[in-house]
Amino acid sequence: MMQDALIELSNLSKVFYTEELETWALNEIHLDIRRGEYVAISGPSGCGKSTLLSLIGLLDTCTSGSYRLAGQDVAGLGSSERAGIRNREIGFVFQAFNLIGEMTVYENVELPLTYRSGLSGRARRRRVEEALDWVDMPHRSRHFPAQLSGGQQQRVAIARALAGRPSVLLAHDLYSDPRCRKRLSSAATSGAARRQGGR
Numbered sequence: 001m002m003q004d005a006l007i008e009l010s011n012l013s014k015v016f017y018t019e020e021l022e023t024w025a026l027n028e029i030h031l032d033i034r035r036g037e038y039v040a041i042s043g044p045s046g047c048g049k050s051t052l053l054s055l056i057g058l059l060d061t062c063t064s065g066s067y068r069l070a071g072q073d074v075a076g077l078g079s080s081e082r083a084g085i086r087n088r089e090i091g092f093v094f095q096a097f098n099l100i101g102e103m104t105v106y107e108n109v110e111l112p113l114t115y116r117s118g119l120s121g122r123a124r125r126r127r128v129e130e131a132l133d134w135v136d137m138p139h140r141s142r143h144f145p146a147q148l149s150g151g152q153q154q155r156v157a158i159a160r161a162l163a164g165r166p167s168v169l170l171a172h173d174l175y176s177d178p179r180c181r182k183r184l185s186s187a188a189t190s191g192a193a194r195r196q197g198g199r
């Protein structure tokens with residue numbers, strides 16, 4: 001096993017079966033990512049990027065092969081176990097942001113934390129506030145998504161992904177947006193620096 005290994009995929013395949021068609025979206029791939037690494041995956045449309053992200057993010061399961069996340073074998077887990085690990089270990093930023101329109105900025109960022117057991121209301125509040133701080137959005141916490149610019153919505157989506165202090169931050173189809181790239185790396189870096197400072 002690699003030192004500091006966070007994501008270890010080996011011989012990973014994903015096949016989609018439809019009535020007459022078998023599509024090999026991923027064919028025996030290998031990928032190792034360490035803690036703290038920043039990795040961009042690019043390739044032509046249809047080459048399997050979204051499929052790979054769904055597998056890494058535990059939204060879907062592979063057809064064969066192995067996936068170890070932070071040393072734990074997660075390839076064979078059922079959907080509720082995957083949901084629990086996903087909530088603790090994975091932060092997602094989607095291209096369309098997927099913020100909930102009826103909830104304020106604060107509530108959107110807080111939502112994934114409400115599914116965590118063992119996190120007090122006070123700890124939750126601190127995490128929401130610090131995540132909004134990382135993306136420079138504390139002054140907008142009572143706004144609704146529709147009252148924000150696209151860039152501000154993106155910052156809230158990043159805060160929501162980081163508030164749970166995930167080990168893995170996944171951004172879907174955002175690499176082509178240089179502003180987002182910068183926001184993601186600076187927010188992730190300030191988050192990691194604060195964590196190392198013992199907060």
Ligand SMILES: Nc1ncnc2c1ncn2[C@@H]1O[C@H](COP(=O)(O)OP(=O)(O)O)[C@@H](O)[C@H]1O
Nearest residue numbers: 016023024025044045046047048049050051052
């Ligand atoms: N739910 C699905 N059912 C059948 N085929 C799928 C499904 N999702 C993706 N595929 C196929 O898998 C391949 C990879 O798709 P995808 O991961 O979305 O590519 P990318 O994100 O790189 O554009 C494509 O050939 C696509 O048609």
Ligand SMILES: [Mg+2]
Nearest residue numbers: 046049050051
């Ligand atoms: Mg895609």
